[in-house]
Amino acid sequence: MEWQQISAVLLLCFLWHMWQTNIIQQWAQRERQRTTENIILYTRLVRRLRMTRRRRASRDACDVIALMSILRRARSMWAQPRQSTWWELANTSWEEKDWQKNFRMTRTSFLRLCDILRPQLTRRRARHRRPVPVDMRVAICLWRLATNLEYSCISQLFGVGISTACSVTQQVVLAINRAMKTLYIKTPSEAELMVIVQGFRDRWRLPQVAGAIDGTHIGIIAPAEDPTDYYNRKKFHSVILQGVVDHRMKFWDINVGWPGKVHAARVLVNSSLYSRSESGTLFPRWTERLSDADVPLHLLGDAAYPLLPWLLKPFPEGGGLTRAQVHFNHQLSQARMTVGRAFGRLKGRWRCLLHRCDAHISFVSHIIAACCVLHNYCETANEEWEDEEAGDEVEDFADPEIGHQANRGRKIRDAIDKMASSDFSATFKVCHKVSPDLP
Template sequence: MQHRPLPCLSSLLSLCYTGVYGHTHEVMDGGLISTAPGQTENGWPTSGCEEPVLIVCATHSVHGSCAKTQITVSVEVRVAICIWRLSTNLEYRSISHLFAVGLSTCCLITQEVVTAINVILKPKYLKHPSAAEFRLIAQGFRDRWRFPQVAGAIDGTHIKIRAPPDSSSDYFNRKGDYSIILQAVVDHKMKFWDINVGRPGKVHDARVFSLSSLYEQGSAGTLLPHHTEMFEGIDVPLFLLGDSAYPLLNWLMKPYPEGGGVTPQQLNFNHRLSQARMTVERAFGRLKGRWRCLLKESEAHITFVSRIVSACCVLHNYCEEHNEEFLEGDYAVEQTEGVRYQEEVNAQQQPNSIRDALCHYFSAM
């Protein structure tokens, strides 16, 4: 069954066809379906649409420095072409047929709008939170999972690509696919506030992390506000939640290693951390469920795949901010547990104290 575009974006597509053909069409299951003016077949409105920001974005792609196409295609149709490409598994050839636009023109339009999304929308919809916003995020994690001082959850996911002609072995991951890695941090509402995309699939999550600007800022003490709370006599700062693939740091908590020596209290801590960290796994599931171009092997040049992924993350945040409906059954939560990070002996005394303090706090609840 052909995947349908998102309802709020489908209303935009209906508007596009109204502008092109003079009456409303909905693109569904590979064909055009004529419907009554004012609504789509499923009753989605074709007015009051919340996509003017996308129109502005596409207008930039027409008039801005990234414009390459000389063929006259309306801004609305440019948006529709790009959204169809990103949110479905349709090939360019099929999209070209649906919109009666040349194949090469479809490719160029998608590149232009994706670039414009990253230039125009990314600074607004995917940005580093302010101190006040971090307080809301921490309160959100506390209210939902009873886990204090959490500023975000971090994880990585693989985006499949075609084997690049050069250094292809670097992109061959442990699951047997060629890929690039998306590292992301999400808030309590599953919105991304930091992404790093493009590292080869063979690279370990901890290495991707250590090479990122996120790590650089965290190490310099500029990533998170200096807001501490006392637990068991220890000042606990704001921190991120990660799985066992990440190092234990003052600003990044991970589970206790599970083995013969793990205590019931530590297992309880691990369970609570896992529940709260599920936020990022759910975000990846929703990202790929909405923007299904990320589920298949990308045919784009490897340098442009990163821009596509970034644009999809921006649009994901846009949809979450506008409360776009998403059925949980439409995706599977990703299981992204990486290879365990080997801690240096005696190198993590302060982070260990923070984790132990939280562990004791949870045990007393």
Template sequence: MRASRQTRARRRLTLLNREVLIFCRYRRTKHFRMKRDSFSQLCETLRSWLTRKNTKYRAAVPRIVTNLEYRSIAQLFGVGLSTCCQITQEVITAINVVVRPKYIKHPSSAEFREIVQGFRDRWRFPQVGGCIDGTHIKIRAPSNNSADYYNRKGDYSIILQGVVDHKLRFWDINVGCPGKVHDARVYALSSLCKRGNGGVDVPVLLLGDLAYPLSTWLIKPYQEGPGVTPDQLNFNSKLSSCCMAVERAYGRLKGRFCCLLKSNETHITFISQIVSACCVLHNFCEVHNKEYMDREVEEAEGGDEEGQQQGPQQQHMIRDALRRYFSALQKLVFSI
């Protein structure tokens, strides 16, 4: 009698775990970007969704880790080319539907208190709930509106905007804006901006670079040049050091998932889902893995500068208060 669909799915899960078990420690972390117990936990999380789909979902891992061609992955796992494509799409969808709500979410009040304390302890910057920045994900030139995706570095790309905490984990992402769009515009179109401007859900400060608009809850550096004061330069230095958190997070993300480093050949309609899944798995690894096993990719893109806002708005008063705080702190250190 032919085995039931559920029985065949259970057999595949058993085979998957057996394959992971026989990997040595180096090969396992190299190919799956996580330790055995973490990978097993991920399998269990996805089990209910993917057993229903009858999916050999281990085949999707090399695609997002290395950007390996579908044909090579199909040969590696003994499945057809079309089946490999289907499996990858099902796994990516499952990660975004099942795992993302748990691992990328707006922090609770208690979690924000922990984040604020973490930034204060590590970078001595008060009242910070996250650092925001964008990064470009290279893509093949789309057949439609390709000029919109051509960025200032001469590549076709989409933009990932992320907010990270003191542990280099994303708690907000926005994926998919064409590469030509300025960081400030990406931010303005995001749900994060709408929540912040509506006066809800953002009880602490975010830190960003000069590309972002200064607001009562998003603080950026002073424009440097003629007239800049030593206090302002000191403030800029402190803010820049703190914002290394988001640059390091992107470095670790791309170090883990090399598909984000190469020009992605996937259809434009699905690339955003892949990027989102990579961010989810990055957080999963940061939560469950005790050490980072891959090299970080240096992130030094930097945003284009926007015109400076003028006038005694409240946002300028908040930034000036922070500047005075660091100035007083510096004087206190030198007086000891």
């Protein structure tokens, strides 16, 4: 009985085990099938996402290409079309007097100026527009310098944009300074100095004069930094142009940019002209024996400058001057008027210096230097210009003397005064014989 029970129990356990094994296998098979289905679904999903991204990227690329083509079609017009009829008419039909009146030089000088600046101003042709021709660039700049006209008016005259007129003016100004400044503003050679000295001697009977020096104010907009330094005694903001001219009113040395409040003597002492003169490298060591002094080459200045061996100024005004000293002061003043007339002619030609210069303070010096170069260019070409303006002298009060140099300067001035007084006495005697009524 016991054995039968045991057999029945074992049979039941075997049957239970077989049943459990079959269930597990079926479950495992179902799980494997489900996993395979999931993998297939995931793979299909990934492929579908990739295809969607590719289609979207392709569609975006097409949109970008279409947008670029639209922008390219809209960008085909780089500048607003303007009429340049005025410039074309002026360039083809103006006579010489019209060119000289408006551009401050004859057509021949204008074309030669264009040839000089052509390497600096030639621009490549852009894809969608032509560059502004060189002759128009030079004309725009000269018109701005000569009239101080606003860029909005210049753009209408020449048929260019306002920003183009402004940038062209700046480019031409820089080109003038780069290509022409060292050619037209330079220390005279020995041969040129001989002509200058002889010119002052023949016209004003003053020996050993190599030039006249003075300064003038150029009005500017009050700068953002230190505006009070530029506010001069004439109640406007300015920078100082110090210039040295020969007997033909041509500049051979300039110093530009000092604030209008600075004294003329300080501008001189801080210039390269002063350092070269003090070191003896400015002029050749030519001297002329007058009375008991060897007179070197020197400049003529007004009372604002110090008395130096190479820089003479008038005797101090007062009641103690002799007739010969008064005559000497008159002769020196007449000779020194050369630099005043040069400033007047400079501002008369280039009226951007006569009125307030609206350029930025960092660019004002470039404009002034370019105007001085063009002034010499016109004077060299014998361009006539009669519309001279009165120059604003920097200072008119006397500057204290500079040590022992003043003593030597006085000796040289006294020697020249004795020579001038002898000439004056001879002239006075002749005049007295002709006109006995003279005092």
